[in-house]
Amino acid sequence: MLNYTVRQLDADGNVLCEITIEATNYNSALCSLPSLAEGCHKIIVFNGEGEKAGEVGAGFWQQRIRRK
Numbered sequence: 448m449l450n451y452t453v454r455q456l457d458a459d460g461n462v463l464c465e466i467t468i469e470a471t472n473y474n475s476a477l478c479s480l481p482s483l484a485e486g487c488h489k490i491i492v493f494n495g496e497g498e499k500a501g502e503v504g505a506g507f508w509q510q511r512i513r514r515k
Contacts, residue, residue: 450495451476455505458488473500477512 448469453476455464463484470476473492480490487505494500503512 451500452493452497453477453480454491454493455484455487456489456491457486463487474512476500477503477508480508480512483508 448471451468451470451473453466453468454462457463463486466480468476468479470479473494476492477490483490483505489502489504490508491502492500
Protein backbone atom coordinates (compact mmCIF):
# COMPACT_ATOMS: atom_id res chain seq x y z
CA MET A 448 0.00 0.00 0.00
CA LEU A 449 1.14 3.51 -0.77
CA ASN A 450 0.32 6.85 0.83
CA TYR A 451 -1.69 9.29 -1.27
CA THR A 452 -2.53 12.87 -0.32
CA VAL A 453 -6.05 13.86 -1.31
CA ARG A 454 -6.81 17.59 -1.51
CA GLN A 455 -10.25 19.05 -1.92
CA LEU A 456 -10.30 22.52 -3.47
CA ASP A 457 -12.96 25.16 -3.92
CA ALA A 458 -13.66 26.97 -7.21
CA ASP A 459 -10.90 29.52 -6.46
CA GLY A 460 -8.27 26.82 -5.85
CA ASN A 461 -8.19 27.18 -2.07
CA VAL A 462 -7.56 23.95 -0.14
CA LEU A 463 -10.65 23.04 1.88
CA CYS A 464 -9.44 19.72 3.20
CA GLU A 465 -6.34 17.55 2.89
CA ILE A 466 -6.02 13.98 4.09
CA THR A 467 -3.58 11.12 3.62
CA ILE A 468 -5.05 7.82 2.48
CA GLU A 469 -3.25 4.50 2.29
CA ALA A 470 -4.25 2.79 -0.95
CA THR A 471 -2.93 0.59 -3.74
CA ASN A 472 -3.46 3.20 -6.46
CA TYR A 473 -4.92 6.61 -7.29
CA ASN A 474 -8.40 5.26 -8.02
CA SER A 475 -8.50 3.34 -4.74
CA ALA A 476 -7.54 6.51 -2.90
CA LEU A 477 -10.50 8.32 -4.49
CA CYS A 478 -12.83 5.45 -3.59
CA SER A 479 -11.61 5.62 0.03
CA LEU A 480 -12.45 9.32 0.37
CA PRO A 481 -15.25 9.33 2.98
CA SER A 482 -17.01 12.56 1.95
CA LEU A 483 -16.64 15.93 0.29
CA ALA A 484 -15.92 19.15 2.10
CA GLU A 485 -18.62 21.79 1.74
CA GLY A 486 -17.90 23.93 -1.32
CA CYS A 487 -15.56 21.38 -2.89
CA HIS A 488 -15.12 21.96 -6.63
CA LYS A 489 -12.37 19.45 -7.46
CA ILE A 490 -10.27 16.71 -5.89
CA ILE A 491 -6.57 16.33 -6.61
CA VAL A 492 -4.61 13.22 -5.60
CA PHE A 493 -0.83 13.28 -5.09
CA ASN A 494 1.39 10.23 -4.78
CA GLY A 495 3.98 9.69 -2.04
CA GLU A 496 6.59 11.71 -3.94
CA GLY A 497 4.27 14.72 -4.10
CA GLU A 498 3.57 14.30 -7.82
CA LYS A 499 0.05 14.76 -9.09
CA ALA A 500 -1.49 11.32 -9.66
CA GLY A 501 -4.85 12.57 -10.91
CA GLU A 502 -7.74 14.97 -10.60
CA VAL A 503 -11.54 14.73 -10.75
CA GLY A 504 -14.39 17.15 -10.35
CA ALA A 505 -16.55 16.96 -7.25
CA GLY A 506 -19.64 16.16 -9.32
CA PHE A 507 -17.88 13.27 -11.05
CA TRP A 508 -16.76 11.88 -7.69
CA GLN A 509 -20.30 12.05 -6.31
CA GLN A 510 -21.92 10.44 -9.36
CA ARG A 511 -19.34 7.86 -10.45
CA ILE A 512 -16.83 7.05 -7.74
CA ARG A 513 -18.80 7.37 -4.52
CA ARG A 514 -21.35 4.80 -5.70
CA LYS A 515 -18.79 2.01 -6.11
